[in-house]
Amino acid sequence: KQEVTQIPAALSVPEGENLVLNCSFTDSAIYNLQWFRQDPGKGLTSLLLIQSSQREQTSGRLNASLDKSSGRSTLYIAASQPGDSATYLCAANSGNTPLVFGKGTRLSVIA
Amino acid sequence: DAGVIQSPRHEVTEMGQEVTLRCKPISGHNSLFWYRQTMMRGLELLIYFNNNVPIDDSGMPEDRFSAKMPNASFSTLKIQPSEPRDSAVYFCASSLGSLSEAFFGQGTRLTVV
Numbered sequence: 439k440q441e442v443t444q445i446p447a448a449l450s451v452p453e454g455e456n457l458v459l460n461c462s463f464t465d466s467a468i469y470n471l472q473w474f475r476q477d478p479g480k481g482l483t484s485l486l487l488i489q490s491s492q493r494e495q496t497s498g499r500l501n502a503s504l505d506k507s508s509g510r511s512t513l514y515i516a517a518s519q520p521g522d523s524a525t526y527l528c529a530a531n532s533g534n535t536p537l538v539f540g541k542g543t544r545l546s547v548i549a
Numbered sequence: 550d551a552g553v554i555q556s557p558r559h560e561v562t563e564m565g566q567e568v569t570l571r572c573k574p575i576s577g578h579n580s581l582f583w584y585r586q587t588m589m590r591g592l593e594l595l596i597y598f599n600n601n602v603p604i605d606d607s608g609m610p611e612d613r614f615s616a617k618m619p620n621a622s623f624s625t626l627k628i629q630p631s632e633p634r635d636s637a638v639y640f641c642a643s644s645l646g647s648l649s650e651a652f653f654g655q656g657t658r659l660t661v662v
Binding site: 474479480481482484487527529531538540541 | 591
């Protein structure tokens with residue numbers, strides 16, 4: 439059974455800093471790994487999807503990497519801004535199982 | 550496309566009452582998922598459908614929960630009778646295939662008093 443873990447649960451950084459959010463998963467036979475952003479009281483916004491055959495995906499200041507052999511994914515945010523403050527969730531699907539979510543990292547970017 | 554649409558956005562009900570949550574997936578998507586989010590347990594899959602057929606409902610917590618998808622553009626999640634521990638945010642998501650990129654609705658915040 440796939441399990442997804444995100445550490446730390448919360449992170450606070452000064453504006454402008456580059457940062458990395460971590461995600462680990464137990465079943466390396468994943469099909470996709472997806473990163474989401476969730477603002478308080480809102481739904482989930484898809485940020486990046488990495489297919490199992492890919493090593494990374496980039497969108498603007500965001501870069502997500504995937505290492506299946508170690509069961510890890512990272513989300514790199516460059517030049518962080520206060521508007522990046524949100525909870526970031528990673529989720530993985532494997533076999534025929536839909537997305538299994540981590541509990542998220544709550545990011546605060548301080549101006 | 551307007552994305553995944555859920556209604557209502559907020560629901561407050563008394564214990565024992567029936568609650569129905571609604572979802573309209575993105576047009577053309579053939580997979581639909583219901584998730585529940587709580588502080589303690591995070592996001593948990595309740596049930597998902599492929600081509601309107603329920604595939605896995607092992608996440609449905611009790612017989613009080615039921616879900617239907619009568620057509621490709623509509624799904625309901627019903628709780629009868631509701632209990633205070635059902636209070637959570639319920640999300641609907643859809644995708645083109647169960648292993649493709651998933652898109653989420655804004656959620657329904659349910660409070661059972």
